[in-house]
Amino acid sequence: MTDFQAAMDRDFGVIAELIHLHAHEASERPALVDGARELNYGALDALMDRIAAGLQRDGLRAGDAIAICAASSVNYAAVFLGALRAGIAVAPLAPGSTPASLARMIEDAEARILFVDAATAEVIGDAAAAGVPRIALDGCEAGQALEAWLAPAGTRPAAVEPQPASPFNIIYSSGTTGEPKGIVQGHGMRWAHVRRGAKYEYGRDTVTLLSTPLYSNTTLVVFFPTIAYGGCVILMPKFDAAGYLKLAEQHRVTHTMLVPVQYQRLMAHSAFDAHDLSSFRFKFSTSAPFNAALKADVLKRWPGGLIEFYGMTEGGGTCILEAHLHPDKLHTVGQPAEGSDIRLIDESGREVAPGEAGEVVGHSAGMMVGYHRQPEKTREAEWFDPAGKRFIRTGDVGRFDDEGFLTLFDRKKDMIISGGFNIYPSDLEAVLREHAAVADVAVIGVPSEQWGETPVAFVVRRAGDDTAADALLQWANAQLGKTQRLARLQLIDELPRSAIGKVLKRELRERDAAR
Known part of the structure; x- marks a missing residue:
């Protein structure tokens, strides 16, 4: 040996x-x-x-x-x-x-x-x-x-x-x-x-x-x-798609980490299929919602396994989707990783019944010590089960299926409560993505005197498409349930994103408020 x-056989070691x-x-x-x-x-x-x-x-x-x-x-x-x-x-x-x-x-x-x-x-x-x-x-x-x-x-x-x-x-x-x-x-x-x-x-x-x-x-x-x-x-x-593909082929890359928007840009690149990517063993993704259709395209056209990690920087457990092994579960973020205890809780902090939706909380060996110099914020991020076991709250709402795969609906803070009904923006975004004109989309909740909150969509059209906003709005609302219908749909050149691809919905809310 x-x-x-x-x-590597030790329970703890030092990377350096x-x-x-x-x-x-x-x-x-x-x-x-x-x-x-x-x-x-x-x-x-x-x-x-x-x-x-x-x-x-x-x-x-x-x-x-x-x-x-x-x-x-x-x-x-x-x-x-x-x-x-x-x-x-x-x-x-x-x-x-x-x-x-x-x-x-x-x-x-x-x-x-x-x-x-x-x-x-x-x-x-x-x-x-x-x-x-x-x-x-x-x-x-x-x-x-x-x-x-x-x-x-x-x-x-x-x-x-x-x-x-x-x-x-x-x-x-x-x-x-x-x-x-x-x-x-x-x-x-x-x-x-x-x-x-x-x-x-x-x-x-x-x-x-x-x-x-x-x-x-x-x-x-x-x-x-x-x-x-x-x-x-x-x-x-x-990152740029052409440069990435060139480096991947040149260096015979075996592993990579990409956020979903990067996968989207790579798969849409005109020269993607012309590059030899046969050296890849595993591709990873995390940090932002990864829609099922895009995962399916990656599996079809890019050699090697596709792994999606779901978790938080704060730690507290991870779900892993081995997409290449579970092509029927691409709408999920996978199952809890070994050593991860993932549970769902309601507004009162009680665990929900099987099959019900709730906030995702997790426990594992990989949990943050806490927020630096912010003990109150640390306490807000923690949940303890009746036995005193410490979990980290994710702020995400999800539900487990009968096989233990977790489907996420949305960030708890992004959930829209309209006329007493819970509306998950991800559901509306998924419908809009089915339209051939839609390249990217984000839905937010905005204040409404009549309903409390109402959904508004921001849509990026595919290059060269000239479908009008009103036409997209009418199409979407014809597909959506009565309580889900969009109040407005705004065309936008590009969604505001962080450096790792998260849509900055706060900026969209500010933009709508300024309107």
């Missing part, structure tokens, strides 16, 4: 130490590629040592935090991993946030050092986090150049021994519903993600293409297993 196999084992066993094997640069495991291990030692030299101790706000790159990944080797938590921040929001996140994380690149430094400005030292990942003038900041070559950091509850990273919620909250994930949570990787054939020959950002948990649930098992990660700083 190799040292790596022995490490696995990289040291890979560097010892196969130092020349590629680990990270970003288009401009490639780093093998030997070089990555040595760079991580210099980063960890540099942080310790600057007075950071295990349990402290740094922040990274930059586009995905080899240096970004190396700093993240090097900080973990020193037992330091990483707060990866979204460059698309406002300067004020970034300043609040940096302050909330109590970040001791901020790592940036030229583009994000310009967005942040000089005023935000003015007292926090800045290191420039790309050597720009926004801070001290990374190469100059590093500890000398050959320096080894002082050893640390993280525990399962030790903070691994602080992921800030996307802010789609308001002020971002810092979700503290422990080393034990990430180790649970790594250990389930064996089921999806991660190994030394894995080549993973990632076009979602490294600040997103969506990306990290695939990034860390790839590196932990000794595979190679291809980082794509900005």
Whole structure:
């Protein structure tokens, strides 16, 4: 048995130490590629040592935090991993946030050092986090150049021994519903993600293409297993369908994580079928609703298995749909993963009867420690069963079928109550997608004097289509039940989305209110 196999057999391990084992066993094997640069495991291990030692030299101790706000790159990944080797938590921040929001996140994380690149430094400005030292990942003038900041070559950091509850990273919620909250994930949570990787054939020959950002948990649930098992990660700083397909074919990619809107754009690309994608073993998706018709198209035209993860960055259990094994369940998000206890509760916090809908709550080994410095928000996110078992509330409404597959209806906050009836926007969106003119759609609830709330649709038409809004509205309402009918339908060029593809319904509500 190799040292790596022995490490993976343990109930808990440290990802940063696995990289040291890979560097010892196969130092020349590629680990990270970003288009401009490639780093093998030997070089990555040595760079991580210099980063960890540099942080310790600057007075950071295990349990402290740094922040990274930059586009995905080899240096970004190396700093993240090097900080973990020193037992330091990483707060990866979204460059698309406002300067004020970034300043609040940096302050909330109590970040001791901020790592940036030229583009994000310009967005942040000089005023935000003015007292926090800045290191420039790309050597720009926004801070001290990374190469100059590093500890000398050959320096080894002082050893640390993280525990399962030790903070691994602080992921800030996307802010789609308001002020971002810092979700503290422990080393034990990430180790649970790594250990389930064996089921999806991660190994030394894995080549993973990632076009979602490294600040997103969506990306990290695939990034860390790839590196932990000794595979190679291809980082794509900005997604475009043509570029993605070219890289996938060139590097003989085996694994990938994509959000549904990226699958949509890839499958619609005119050159999709001309590319050789036969090397793929598994494709993953999470973070946003993935409609059944799109899943079916991916299964038909793209080799390899298709896995949909349903869960929250906060943890608390996962449902997994192995779409290639259950083509009759594409309307669901799958069954609870091994070790996940998923239940449904009503408004009073009581479990619902079998077959009834309720809010999804979950428990697993992979749960957040809590929201950083926000104990009240943490308590709001928790539910305890009568025996005192801790669950995380998702805010999603769903129902289990007789085989234990979970169908989601909507976010609880997005549910529309019109004239006393519950209307799920996802039901209305599914109907509208059946029209040949509709490329994308989102439905929101808006205030109504007569009904309390009433549904309004925002529709993106397919390229070249000129179907009028009134015609689409009449067609949709003819298909919908009396209580579901749309009050208005508005044509829009593009739905507002976060960087990982979530529709920003808050922005649509604001747009409708301004109207």
